Structure formats: C-alpha cells, structure tokens
Amino acid sequence: TPKNLSASSPSPDKLLGGLLSSASDESSCQSRYKSNLYRKPSPFPLSPYLAQKLRKYEAYHKKCGPGTKRYRRAIKQLKSGRNADDSECKYVVWFPCNGLGNRMLTIASTFLYALLTDRVLLTHVAPEQEGLFCEPFPGSSWVLPGDFPENNPHKLHIGAPESYANMLKSGAVRNDDPRSVPASSLPPYVYLHVEQFQLKLSDNVFCDEDQAMLSKFTWMILKSDSYFAPALFLTPMFEEELARMFPQKEAVFHHLGRYLFHPTNRVWGIIRRYYEAYLARVDEKIGFQIRIFPEKPIKFENMYDQLTRCIREQRLLPELGTVEPPANTTSGEAGKVKAVLIASLYSGYYEKIRGMYYESPTKTGEIVAVFQPSHEEQQQYTSNEHNQKALAEIYLLSYCDKIAMSAWSTFGYVAYSFAGVKPWILLRPDWNKEVSEVACVRSPSVEPCLHSPPLLGCRAKRDVDVAAVKPYVRHCEDVGFGLKLF
Ligand code: GDP
The missing domain is CATH 3.40.50.11350 (Rossmann fold)
Structure with a gap:
C-alpha cells in the first residue's frame, strides 16, 4: 500500500490503463482521478478492446444525449405513440429500485446492456440520489431530463401492459419471427421488468429471439433490483463481444463500476x-x-x-x-x-x-x-x-x-x-x-x-442449472441458488 499518500501526488496512471477518458475536467469531479490513489493497483488488466468500446460509447452518448437535436427527435417520436422505423439513436432509461448498493449494481448492468445493444444510457435520478455521482460521460449527461414523457415510476411494475413479457402475452409483440415485424408497427417504447420473482429473474429475455425483437425499439425503459450482468453472459448473441471486452470475467463490475461511479x-x-x-x-x-x-x-x-x-x-x-x-x-x-x-x-x-x-x-x-x-x-x-x-x-x-x-x-x-x-x-x-x-x-x-x-433459453420449459453448464458461472457462497461470474 502506498504510505503517506497525499491526495495531490500525481499518479503515473491516472486513467487506469485507459479505463477513464482523458476528456473530463479534473476539478469538477476530483474523485475520478484521486480515488484510485487510495487503492492498490487493480489486479485485473484492462482489455484494450473495452477501452476502445468505452471511447466509442462516449462519442455516441455525446451525439445522442440530452440537449441534442437527435434526442429531441427521439422524444418527439416517443410522444407520437409509435415506434420509429430506423433510428440513429436508441435509448435505455434506467429507473431506481431499493438502496444504493442495489442501484449501483443495476446501473452497471444496464450500462453493460447498453454497450452490447448500442443504446444510450439515461438514468432517472430521484431526489435522494441527486448530487451523489459525477457525470460519467464527458461532454454530455446521463441524467434523464425532467420533461421525459414517461416519467412515472409507479407505472413500472410486473403487471404493466407495456412490459415485454405482458406484450408477448397480449399479442402486442411476437418473438417467433422478429425479422418480419416492421419496427414502426410497434408501440412507442418497451418496458423491461428485470426483478426477482419467485427466486427467478422475471421478464426473462436473455436469449437471441427476444433480443432480436427488443432491438427494434428505439426506447426501452428498464427497472431492476438485480445485478443482471451475469445473465447477459448467458445470451448467445452477446457471448463473443463479452469475451473480447472481459477476458477475465470476474472483473466485470470491477471495471464498469470504476468507470461509471465517481462521487461528487x-x-x-x-x-x-x-x-x-x-x-x-x-x-x-x-x-x-x-x-x-x-x-x-x-x-x-x-x-x-x-x-x-x-x-x-x-x-x-x-x-x-x-x-x-x-x-x-x-x-x-x-x-x-x-x-x-x-x-x-x-x-x-x-x-x-x-x-x-x-x-x-x-x-x-x-x-x-x-x-x-x-x-x-x-x-x-x-x-x-x-x-x-x-x-x-x-x-x-x-x-x-x-x-x-x-x-x-x-x-x-x-x-x-x-x-x-x-x-x-x-x-x-x-x-x-x-x-x-x-x-x-x-x-x-x-x-x-x-x-x-x-x-436458460428463455421460454424453455425445463429448468437447467446454469452453473452446471457454463464453466464461468458458479453459485454464490451466500446465496445458494444465486449466480456469480468467475
Ligand atoms: P443491501 O440492502 O445491503 O443489499 O444494500 P443497499 O445499499 O441496496 O441498501 C441498504 C441501505 O441501507 C444503504 O444504501 C444505506 O442507505 C443503508 N445502509 C446499510 N448499511 C449501511 C452502513 O453500514 N452504513 C451506512 N451509512 N448506511 C448503510
């Protein structure tokens, strides 16, 4: 451990091997570059591919984020009551659930999902969460603007008709042949309710058919109480990309958390x-x-x-x-x-x-x-x-x-x-x-x-023990049926 470390001593590697962007202003968020001086160096080397992916994401967020004309156009479409045919910018809007630890885990999971599906991550910041975290993406904001039309958290529950699982049940969407469905025939947004229900993850969508359907929506609203990043590793279409981003699977939150969260x-x-x-x-x-x-x-x-x-x-x-x-x-x-x-x-x-x-x-x-x-x-x-x-x-x-x-x-x-x-x-x-x-x-x-x-496999009838079939997943020490990457 570095002893007698003064917070002002410059670190040889402030950007954590390329995890952090150099475009951020230091004084407006001191913790971004200072916090890691209080820790030992990370035992998990960063993959250059992940660093590259983050820089690309930052540019995308800046192009499509709040305050841009593309964002205004997407909001107009949302208000029009129909999904768009092909939109340059897609969004996933995170809504909070439970305490701070839960929220940080679900924000990181949602961000990983955004990276994998080319969506811009926006977060609904409730008053109790205001002023806790710095903006993570340079030159833009991840805070959902207050005039977002679907801003009512009470609408987001397991029975919501806009939830993907309920849309499948009601026939509002079908997932058997996603390619044949014109995007503009879909509702203006889809809600993903990724919460624990009877010890399982509800709105189970971590399979290719559902992801192909979901990718057609410009707007996705997501609420979760679970660290669902491991579920993304079980989705076949994300497997290759995730392997490039995270050669060491146990470092997913370690890297994404250190990238996203910086106390104000x-x-x-x-x-x-x-x-x-x-x-x-x-x-x-x-x-x-x-x-x-x-x-x-x-x-x-x-x-x-x-x-x-x-x-x-x-x-x-x-x-x-x-x-x-x-x-x-x-x-x-x-x-x-x-x-x-x-x-x-x-x-x-x-x-x-x-x-x-x-x-x-x-x-x-x-x-x-x-x-x-x-x-x-x-x-x-x-x-x-x-x-x-x-x-x-x-x-x-x-x-x-x-x-x-x-x-x-x-x-x-x-x-x-x-x-x-x-x-x-x-x-x-x-x-x-x-x-x-x-x-x-x-x-x-x-x-x-x-x-x-x-x-596994979404609508599969048989319950398979994921930890028994995937070598990089094991059951948790504290939650016997839970899953952990390693
Ligand atoms: P979890 O419920 O343990 O999974 O963690 P969460 O962070 O989601 O929710 C627990 C909440 O209780 C925290 O966010 C804090 O608000 C509060 N809390 C629990 N333990 C502590 C603690 O040791 N110190 C402080 N300051 N707050 C705590």
Whole structure:
C-alpha cells in the first residue's frame, strides 16, 4: 500500500490503463482521478478492446444525449405513440429500485446492456440520489431530463401492459419471427421488468429471439433490483463481444463500476477527510461490513459471535494476549498499526471490538485501531444525506486490504468489487437456525452475486442449472441458488 499518500501526488496512471477518458475536467469531479490513489493497483488488466468500446460509447452518448437535436427527435417520436422505423439513436432509461448498493449494481448492468445493444444510457435520478455521482460521460449527461414523457415510476411494475413479457402475452409483440415485424408497427417504447420473482429473474429475455425483437425499439425503459450482468453472459448473441471486452470475467463490475461511479466533490470531501484522518498512515486496513436485514433479523450477540469467530479462524486480526509485550520486543510485527473500519447501521460491533483492543494487548505487539464513520440506526432509502454517507462508506470500505462482509448485501458487493479484493462472507444462518455453523467463507471471485438466476433459453420449459453448464458461472457462497461470474 502506498504510505503517506497525499491526495495531490500525481499518479503515473491516472486513467487506469485507459479505463477513464482523458476528456473530463479534473476539478469538477476530483474523485475520478484521486480515488484510485487510495487503492492498490487493480489486479485485473484492462482489455484494450473495452477501452476502445468505452471511447466509442462516449462519442455516441455525446451525439445522442440530452440537449441534442437527435434526442429531441427521439422524444418527439416517443410522444407520437409509435415506434420509429430506423433510428440513429436508441435509448435505455434506467429507473431506481431499493438502496444504493442495489442501484449501483443495476446501473452497471444496464450500462453493460447498453454497450452490447448500442443504446444510450439515461438514468432517472430521484431526489435522494441527486448530487451523489459525477457525470460519467464527458461532454454530455446521463441524467434523464425532467420533461421525459414517461416519467412515472409507479407505472413500472410486473403487471404493466407495456412490459415485454405482458406484450408477448397480449399479442402486442411476437418473438417467433422478429425479422418480419416492421419496427414502426410497434408501440412507442418497451418496458423491461428485470426483478426477482419467485427466486427467478422475471421478464426473462436473455436469449437471441427476444433480443432480436427488443432491438427494434428505439426506447426501452428498464427497472431492476438485480445485478443482471451475469445473465447477459448467458445470451448467445452477446457471448463473443463479452469475451473480447472481459477476458477475465470476474472483473466485470470491477471495471464498469470504476468507470461509471465517481462521487461528487461534496461526497468526495467526506471520503477524503475520513481517509486522511484515520486510514492514510496505517500499515494495513481491514474492513468489516455488518448488515442486518429487517426481513432476516439476527440477534446482536449471535452476529457478534460469528464475526469474532470469523476473525479468529481466518486470522484477520492479531490475537489478544494477557501480558504486555516486553519493551524491547523485536518481532517484525510489533508497533505496526492495523486499522479496522466498520460499516454498520449500529454502533455495537464497533464498541465491543474497540473495547477488546483497548483493554488487552496483542500477542505480537501490533496496534489495532478501530473506526466507524457513522451509525445511522435506520436505513432510509429516500434521504439524500443518508445516501451520501452510505456512498462514502462504500468507498472507504473499498480502500481496505481485506474485507469481511454480511451475506446478501449489495452494499458490500460493490465495495469489494471496487477494491478487487476477494471477500470473506459472513454466512446467514440456515432458515431454521439462529446461528450459522460456518462463520465465514472466502469468495474466489470479486464479482457481485446475481440473487435470482434467469432461465436458460428463455421460454424453455425445463429448468437447467446454469452453473452446471457454463464453466464461468458458479453459485454464490451466500446465496445458494444465486449466480456469480468467475
Ligand atoms: P443491501 O440492502 O445491503 O443489499 O444494500 P443497499 O445499499 O441496496 O441498501 C441498504 C441501505 O441501507 C444503504 O444504501 C444505506 O442507505 C443503508 N445502509 C446499510 N448499511 C449501511 C452502513 O453500514 N452504513 C451506512 N451509512 N448506511 C448503510
């Protein structure tokens, strides 16, 4: 880890090997070039093909994005009530669902989908999300303008008549012979509802027939609660392109997330102040993220016990001793400082771990310093200030050398994926138990987990275990039926 790193020291590779465009203005979004100085270099080399693809996308977005005459023309067509015959610019409009971690995973998935299908990505930014992220695409905006005609999030649900699955059912579209369908005979937009339904991904469209049909629509509106990027890898027509973009499949979110998400100067201020105050000068940083889900409550004592078991078994922190190490200790570890960063809505874990290392010495003479930036007590999806802190903590966690996190949490997925660090996952107790027998397991991949798998082949009647047939997909450590690229 670079020690005593000052945020102003210029990096030899600010653009992360070509991941970031050089066309962005540095001062309006300082985190874009500074944040990565707080991390070790990425263990995943970027494919030049992906870099090229991103530059091409940026030019396309600039040509078709909000404020351009092409955008105005496309909006006019949308209002006309019919799809266009052949349009120069196509769009996918992302609508939010759930908390910040979920949103970041679905934005990245939607962006990957946009790259694969030549669509411009626009995001509906709700008040609680305003001012969190910088514009990712130089010279343009990814924010959906407020006067977008289909701006009502309440229309977007599994039963919406505009959803692709429902249009197939009602006969408004057919997918048996997409080539014979004139584009202008289609409705003005299509809605894709990519959410978990009965443990599966609904509106299952990850097959060639459906994609051929969907590509005819100029406008697509998409809402998802799932990291559906792995599902794109299961679509035959995307396979070759994805292989060129991501020679290492486990680095999909790692690269796309680092490309897309840059905290605004305001949030970066929170991150930078905290990092410089508590983390910049330590020898090692260890992040613990403890997430208790309201629908699956775990008693504090049980969670705390599981965390300390994980720490002990995986040797994440130095053991406690009973006697002070002698003053002339020469052990290589003595005097080194390990920082523990805790992200949690509650302060109890921090209090207890800090107390432990305050009251007792470590056997090696190492110093353990424990920090927790905030404890918000309640999750508040609709508070902007709350989300600023959540984003800051995701970033602070992502600067850690080791990360242990709660099962099922997208908040944690984003942090370890940014870091490029394989996490230890604190497993959920079995459904009929209060305590998990295994405290934690190490994930072999830095990819997030897709909690609800799609059906292979879309309208196939038989349910195939994707992980058994695709060598680059496995089940997640924390979600048995979930899928993860590796
Ligand atoms: P998930 O529900 O764990 O998958 O993660 P999400 O990010 O989608 O939703 C959880 C939300 O709860 C976050 O976005 C935060 O608003 C809040 N939250 C959960 N854990 C923490 C935490 O450790 N720190 C802060 N500041 N907020 C948290």
